[in-house]
Amino acid sequence: MALQSAWDDSTVLSGEQKQLIHQCLPEEVIEGDITAAPQGEEQLDKLQRVLAACDEISKVEVAGGAGWLNETGRAFPNAIRSYFLRAAVYFHRLEHTLPIDFVTTLIDSVAGTGSHIATLNYDELLYRSFIGSQLFRPNHYPIDGFQHQFAEGNLERHRPTYQGYYLHLHGSPLYFTDGQGLIRKTNLAGVNALIGHSSTHLVLTHVAHKAAVIASSPLLRTYWMKLEEAMNESDAVVLFGYGGEDLHLNSLIGRYFRDKPVEIVTREKPAYLVDNGTGETARWQRKLNVSNVFLWRVHSLLDHRNWQWSPE
Numbered sequence: 407m408a409l410q411s412a413w414d415d416s417t418v419l420s421g422e423q424k425q426l427i428h429q430c431l432p433e434e435v436i437e438g439d440i441t442a443a444p445q446g447e448e449q450l451d452k453l454q455r456v457l458a459a460c461d462e463i464s465k466v467e468v469a470g471g472a473g474w475l476n477e478t479g480r481a482f483p484n485a486i487r488s489y490f491l492r493a494a495v496y497f498h499r500l501e502h503t504l505p506i507d508f509v510t511t512l513i514d515s516v517a518g519t520g521s522h523i524a525t526l527n528y529d530e531l532l533y534r535s536f537i538g539s540q541l542f543r544p545n546h547y548p549i550d551g552f553q554h555q556f557a558e559g560n561l562e563r564h565r566p567t568y569q570g571y572y573l574h575l576h577g578s579p580l581y582f583t584d585g586q587g588l589i590r591k592t593n594l595a596g597v598n599a600l601i602g603h604s605s606t607h608l609v610l611t612h613v614a615h616k617a618a619v620i621a622s623s624p625l626l627r628t629y630w631m632k633l634e635e636a637m638n639e640s641d642a643v644v645l646f647g648y649g650g651e652d653l654h655l656n657s658l659i660g661r662y663f664r665d666k667p668v669e670i671v672t673r674e675k676p677a678y679l680v681d682n683g684t685g686e687t688a689r690w691q692r693k694l695n696v697s698n699v700f701l702w703r704v705h706s707l708l709d710h711r712n713w714q715w716s717p718e
Contacts, residue, residue, distance in 0.1 A: 492602075508711070521570050640666075648670070656694050664697060
């Protein structure tokens, strides 16, 4: 829905740019209707490779001199990044809210333990629920590195026992680079004003390219560096609604939680897919390269309340 919504916004992509994007999609999509947007990250492999190639060529072109890219080629990376930003904004326009008791138990747990929060999606629902809560009380609030602008020094914790990190590992449409090259964050009400901007602080691509996109953003590089610090000092990790397909994250989990508790909150499966949990537990152990996996199966992810449970 998000990719299609952005595709349908005529202020983001021209007809020519849509044609170029379609040429970068899998063959079965290329042959389809030009009004149809990419259907998911798995279709964006070639598109990301073309975007990276245009970026690399642009770096060696000299202003006023002969170049390899025409005007369309030079504009293509910014157009793609504007498209991805517009897709991410889609989630910030929804009017859904999280159940109050779900939010309350989560906030109580994070505030009581000084836990870190790391998200992979653009988590507007979570962020909106946290604003104004006890989680942001003075001197204890989780920090994201923004004080007027982003800086690594803003992630220094003066009370690490009570203060964790809030790391948007795949970025946010709230993040933008201003005309002076400073990374800033708008508020929820201001996200629509960023439509049309090109953002390098979002990860929306095929899994094979996520690490490279992260490396291209100083903000995201810092977040992933701080994630390792957070993992190293943590006694356990809760993976909530995680599908397990981000290989760069799996590698870190295996490194820092090999012998620590790894709690996984997942939806219940139909009876014919459940084998008393043994098979699923073993699958997660292999995927993450960890030994102590504890599964929470819930009908809906929003039914989960046991944030402070700790296995013996």
